[in-house]
Amino acid sequence: MAHHTYYPTRIRGLSVRDIRFPTSLQSDGSDAIHPDPDYSCAYVILYTDTDVKGHGLSFTIGRGNELVVAAVKSLAPVIVGRQLSDIYGDFAGTWRALTSESQMRWVGPEKGVLHLAVAALINALWDLWARCERKPLWKLLVDMEPEKLVSTIDFRYIEDVLTREEAIHMLKEMQPGKERREERMINRGYPAYTTGAGWLGYSQEKIEGLLKEYMAQGWRHFKIKVGQDLEDDKRRCKIVREIIGEDRTLMVDANQKWGVDQAIAWMKELAPYKPLWIEEPTSPDDVLGHATIAKALRPLGIGVATGEMCQNRVIFKQLLQAKAIDYCQIDACRLGGVNEILAVYLMAKKFHVPVCPHAGGVGLCEMVQHLQIWDYISVSASTKDRIVEYVAHLQEHFKHPRKVNHCHYLAPKVAGYSVEMWEESLLAYEFPYGSQWKKLFTEGKYKDPRTSPPPYVEHRLKGSITQR
Incomplete structure (x- = not known):
């Protein structure tokens, strides 16, 4: 860790705020399980003994956001007052201290509200580290020696699938060509798909208009929500396929609506519309159910994608072991921040499963661009079968929002994790x-x-x- 004259030495305090946006008024974000989401976040600022601050957040969809805020406050003593050299010198240990606080872990462990709170704190710590190093987060990760990066990961519960030594070897193998791949991310960016026309609460006219608008902008990959009514899903898939044509890609997302047998039967009905994947077909915790669905749908050319609500690296380990997913969808807030996400990327690499992050929400697009760019440069060296979700709303509330050009995320240039929000937005939308x-x-x-x-x-x- 480089030391500069401005480098802070300790965390002296934090603030956490309940920020909510009334997106349900326009049905933005609506799906088969969540018809009225108000996109929200627990927004954390870490204060140091200098002017350098760390900004982090955890995404929710309205009611319940106050629970994450309360959990952040409960976990704050684990990091407030600590020296940065101690935190980043043993980041895996810091992560474990947050996830294994002797009494707090009882209301987890490593899942649910508590893990969302851990993510907000950990995301803020990474933002702070990147700011201290004057680098965007993806660049901080790319420039780390493999041994240093792997030292940030807690391998407990996953060493039967991935060891530290294997992870270091993977990263060292990918060192050649990193400069060329980095240049490509800066100049061209990472390919994206849009869910912007696919919310379940949208009218047919709105869907058709948005699809045509996105196609005119050059978009080639589209995702729509399904799962409430089979005949309506068939009608909507038919409309979308007719508008986008056979040469563009359609994905569908059920947001955990179905049981296992229902998912298989429903997707056989939607198979004629050639979806690339069905996302979250059933409970996010049902590893063997996902495996059953994946086995049944592969002959139809339909993959299974999940991870948006996958609670930790252990469930991802099992999904990969069971051949239950064809696309691995990490979420920047559902998992316990960057440390745990790095572990999932490396496990997915070992099992040859492409990572296609879930985004949208509040700040998710801003965060996952860093993670996927790091993956391309340092881990996978490929965009084949890989694509990042993109939704255009709420970006105006961020000081340095994601930039998309020709349907590609451009590598961020500003130091940090890209989630600092305008104070005016925080004041207007604090709940x-x-x-x-x-x-x-x-x-x-x-x-x-x-x-x-x-x-x-x-x-x-x-x-x-x-x-x-």
């Missing part, structure tokens, strides 16, 4: 006191939680809870 939320409550578009009585009141003397 429930931000100016935009006050306006929506006044207009009656949302129920005001500050004045609405809770459905339950506690009778402290009786020690019971009674419904109103």
Whole structure:
């Protein structure tokens, strides 16, 4: 770790804020399981003993975001007050300290609300490290010696599939040609696909208009949501395939709607529209169910993709071992931040499964571009069968949003992890006191939680809870 005169030495404090955007009003993000998402994030700032700060976030879709905020506050003592040299000198140990805090881990471990909170903190720590080194995150990762990068990963529970020595060997094998691949990412970028026309709550007219608009911009890969109604899915897939033609790619996403047998039967009905993959066909925890679906659909030329809500590297290990996925979809916030994500990329490399990150949301596009660019330069050296999700909304709230040119993510040039938001946006959309939320409550578009009585009141003397 290089030391500069401006380099901070310790973390002196943090803030975490509940930021929410009212995306449900336009059905943005709607799917078969989540019809009314309000894209949100627990937004963390790490303060140091200099002016350098670390920004990180964890994505949610509205209610429940306050739980992640509370979990971040509970985990804060693990890192606040610590020296940066201790944190980054044993980053795997820091990660384990957060995920294995002796009492907090009981409400995990390494899953759910607690892991989302870990991700927000870890993402902020990586942003801080990259800022200290004056590099965008992808460049920080690319420039690390293989031994140093691998030292940031906690291999507990996955050493039966991938050892430290194997991971180091993989990275060393890919050293030749890194400069050429880096130049390509800077000049051309990484290929993307769009979900922007595919939300389930959109009307046929809106879908058709958006598809034509995206095609005019050069997009060749499109994903739509499915899973609520079979006949409607067939109708929508037929419309999309007719508009985009046979030479462009269609993917479909059920967002965990089906059981195993239902997924197989439903996708056989959609097979004539030639989807490249079915994403999240069933429960994200059902490894063997995914394997059964994948085996049944491969003869039809349909792959299985999952990972958006895959809770940790252990589930990914099993999905890969069981040949249950054809496309590995990491999420920058569902896993416990960059450290754990690096482990999944390296396991996917060993099993020859392409990684195609889930994005969209709040800040996910900004983050996954760094990860996938690192993968191309340092791990896979290929964009074959690999593509990154792209959704255009909410980027105006970020100081350095992702840049897409000719349907490719361009390698970020600004130091950090690209998730710093404008203070004006934070003030406007902090829930429930931000100016935009006050306006929506006044207009009656949302129920005001500050004045609405809770459905339950506690009778402290009786020690019971009674419904109103």
